[in-house]
Amino acid sequence: MTTLTTTVSTPWTEETRFNKTRFIPPDAIFALTAEYLQDPFPRKVNLGQGTYRDGEGNPWVLPSVNRARETLSAQGLNHEYLPILGLQAFREATAKVVLGSELLPSRRLSLSGTGALHLAGLLLRVCQSPLPKIYIPEPTWSNHHQVFSSLGFSCESFKYYDHETRDLDIESYYSTLRNAEPKSIVILHACAHNPTGCDPTKEQWREIAQLMKARQLFPLFDAAYLGFNSGNYDEDAFAIRLFVGEMKMEAGICISFAKNMGLYGERVGCFMLATDTKEAAVNTQSMLEMLQRSEVSNPPAFGAKIASQVMGMKDLKEMWFADMVTMSSRIRSMRKALYEHLISFGAPGSWDHLIRQSGMFGFLGLSPEIVLKLKDDYHVYMAGNSRISIAGLNPGNVEYVARSITQCLKDSS
Structure with a gap:
């Protein structure tokens, strides 16, 4: 269930019952995504939000899901x-x-x-x-x-x-x-x-x-x-x-x-x-x-x-299993590519942990200062604890990301 909440200020002068509410900072990942979207830099990279992207960096509708949606529409979808x-x-x-x-x-x-x-x-x-x-x-x-x-x-x-x-x-x-x-x-x-x-x-x-x-x-x-x-x-x-x-x-x-x-x-x-x-x-x-x-x-x-x-449905379930292989395989290939580029560029430190990890996220082990420098100087966005969404990497940006990390680490050493 989705609920949209809107608050407005009024010119009334009496004391509001909400004076004692405290300000809660925005969710860090959603705030990071908003900042990324406002960034006009053409080579910006979003490694914050955990959503799968295809090799071109675009959202991907699974073929199995697309087929299921078509089947539901043909059956006469209702909203009861x-x-x-x-x-x-x-x-x-x-x-x-x-x-x-x-x-x-x-x-x-x-x-x-x-x-x-x-x-x-x-x-x-x-x-x-x-x-x-x-x-x-x-x-x-x-x-x-x-x-x-x-x-x-x-x-x-x-x-x-x-x-x-x-x-x-x-x-x-x-x-x-x-x-x-x-x-x-x-x-x-x-x-x-x-x-x-x-x-x-x-x-x-x-x-x-x-x-x-x-x-x-x-x-x-x-x-x-x-x-x-x-x-x-x-x-x-x-x-x-x-x-x-x-x-x-x-x-x-x-x-x-x-x-x-x-x-x-x-x-x-x-x-x-x-x-x-x-x-x-x-x-x-x-x-x-x-x-x-x-x-x-x-x-x-x-x-x-x-x-x-x-x-x-048997055929759709088989398609779904194949779709998951497609996604997990692409993520593994990007994890390996990032590791290899970091090594080839001479990034300080050891990066074997990237290969040991699995799944959507990579935990880089960078300091908050390096994370901030990557965002401000290179427009590479990631969580403050240096967690990255490997799914945000693709053949068009993985080398740039690795080079940016390497340069930031060398500059700070």
Whole structure:
């Protein structure tokens, strides 16, 4: 559901009730994008916002999505309300593709529509008293803290990334889990960790799952890049299936189709809850329905109908899997090209971490001063922590970006 808010000032003289509101700085990434759009420089490069671009730097509508849209139009698309829980065909197809059909008969699922993380927080808030602590990796997607702190949860960051080795700090991860308060919640990036691009290995995931089960910790997966990361949906869903299928753990799974279907503006999402009993599934689904009704009434329909077509029709699903290979392969090629150009230009420091990382984002390890210099002097835009969207690179700008980074680093040394 989209709500546009407009404020206007009035000439009234009496004191406003809003005098005590405080100014909240604009979201950093959206503000960066706005600044980029206003920049007239012809060779400007946007590496901030995490949206896929093709080899020409343009938005790409997936062929599978395009075909699904044509099919829906031919069928006579309407704009009626969906049920509160969302489109049933979409929910069932999402469960099947995420968990794999072999898990569905043995697990009970409660499903709901968009705003998955917020909806998960609302449900968890009413299911446990006092409120459990939420452990969130550092660094992480900035909205994780905003979503859960706004709901009253105590959020505790734990060290996920080692800035010295530029890699996952797995020992810190294990230590946090061993000492976490029992029955707490842990935010897990299912794959393509944002912003670092560093994921646990399969063996490390198994250790994480065992530690969490022993401490009675609840896994809440943020799964925004399934299939988009490696090009193989089953591979990217490994951790989710490990926890739910092999370890038989209750888990919350927040699914997004923004990246892997390119449905950014349609807000297509799903919250899925794996529970241990049928009674818990029935009760939580009724609770989710009430919460969804009070928040957005019912979720958006158009994107869910497209996603349902793509996942539900054999030929379209095969096209979608091929589309994800196309996107992930192009991103890997740009990651390699950036690495090779940095090496060839003699950029100070080691850049092996770029090759170790995966997914849409690269974590460069540049200082805020270098990031600012890149923007001001070379019109290369990236997040303040030097996270870049690899999808923003293409054959026409990757050499320029590498040369700009190299020059900035040499000038500062």
